[in-house]
Amino acid sequence: MNRAEKAALQLQAVSVLRMLKETRTYDELAELTGLPAGDLNRYVNGHVLPGVERAREVVEGVGRDALADELEARVRFDDEGYVDNSDVVFDQSFLDLVAPVAANTLGFERPDVVLTAATDGITLGAAMASYFGARLAYAKKSKETAVEDFIESRQRLASGIELTYYLPASAIDAGERVLVVDDLIRSGETQELLLDIALQADADIAGVFALIAVGDEGTSRAAELTDAPIGALSVFE
Numbered sequence: 001m002n003r004a005e006k007a008a009l010q011l012q013a014v015s016v017l018r019m020l021k022e023t024r025t026y027d028e029l030a031e032l033t034g035l036p037a038g039d040l041n042r043y044v045n046g047h048v049l050p051g052v053e054r055a056r057e058v059v060e061g062v063g064r065d066a067l068a069d070e071l072e073a074r075v076r077f078d079d080e081g082y083v084d085n086s087d088v089v090f091d092q093s094f095l096d097l098v099a100p101v102a103a104n105t106l107g108f109e110r111p112d113v114v115l116t117a118a119t120d121g122i123t124l125g126a127a128m129a130s131y132f133g134a135r136l137a138y139a140k141k142s143k144e145t146a147v148e149d150f151i152e153s154r155q156r157l158a159s160g161i162e163l164t165y166y167l168p169a170s171a172i173d174a175g176e177r178v179l180v181v182d183d184l185i186r187s188g189e190t191q192e193l194l195l196d197i198a199l200q201a202d203a204d205i206a207g208v209f210a211l212i213a214v215g216d217e218g219t220s221r222a223a224e225l226t227d228a229p230i231g232a233l234s235v236f237e
């Protein structure tokens with residue numbers, strides 16, 4: 001880890017601690033993290049940065065569990081099991097915290113491009129791309145005007161309806177590493193289309209990440225298409 005990466009990790013830990021502190025006293029935060037309340041006060045107020053090892057523990061340990069709890073508190077299911085995750089995908093600050101935690105705990109290699117599907121994947125994709133210093137690309141269900149060349153991928157869904165995603169051909173170069181992300185993975189049909197687009201571009205898959213997996217059908221389907229790491233922040237049954 002170079003100095004810049006260490007500094008980024010230390011600042012991420014401060015962001016995680018500040019989010020946790022919003023709903024807790026310092027004593028409660030101390031109990032949760034195992035760190036002294038006085039130190040936590042200095043980190044949260046920005047007077048001192050946590051050391052690299054402490055920062056890693058916060059980001060990898062407490063960070064992931066706390067973010068998963070926060071995610072679960074924000075998601076609502078309707079009577080038919082469909083997810084309303086507006087309170088998650090509309091909150092760019094929350095997603096900015098998820099990105100480093102996802103990257104560190106799931107072990108994705110730094111990608112060149114983060115690829116997602118319009119519409120709801122875009123804010124998570126932007127957070128992940130910004131964290132990695134990568135480009136963001138999103139495939140759409142319609143062709144963008146004035147673009148001549150597209151990579152397209154079509155699939156007939158279980159419902160019989162055909163779904164096609166289009167990506168401007170210039171968005172991914174051959175040989176680039178692509179991390180595929182989305183807010184939600186259920187059947188895995190969308191991920192399959194995105195992975196197909198990345199493979200058509202002759203890209204290497206760096207991983208697949210979703211905030212929410214509903215069941216394991218989607219992640220299993222993705223696992224058949226790539227050996228790269230696949231993970232979700234929370235899995236709902």
Ligand SMILES: O=P(O)(O)OC[C@H]1O[C@H](OP(=O)(O)OP(=O)(O)O)[C@H](O)[C@@H]1O
Nearest residue numbers: 118119120184185186187188189190218
């Ligand atoms: O694993 P799957 O069964 O494919 O479902 C997941 C996809 O469904 C949702 O998008 P949707 O098609 O509703 O489009 P939207 O983002 O524009 O709402 C979600 O954002 C994922 O892209």
Ligand SMILES: Nc1ncnc2[nH]cnc12
Nearest residue numbers: 081082083084184186214
């Ligand atoms: N909002 C949603 N909830 C559950 N499954 C879905 N598949 C596509 N959109 C979905």
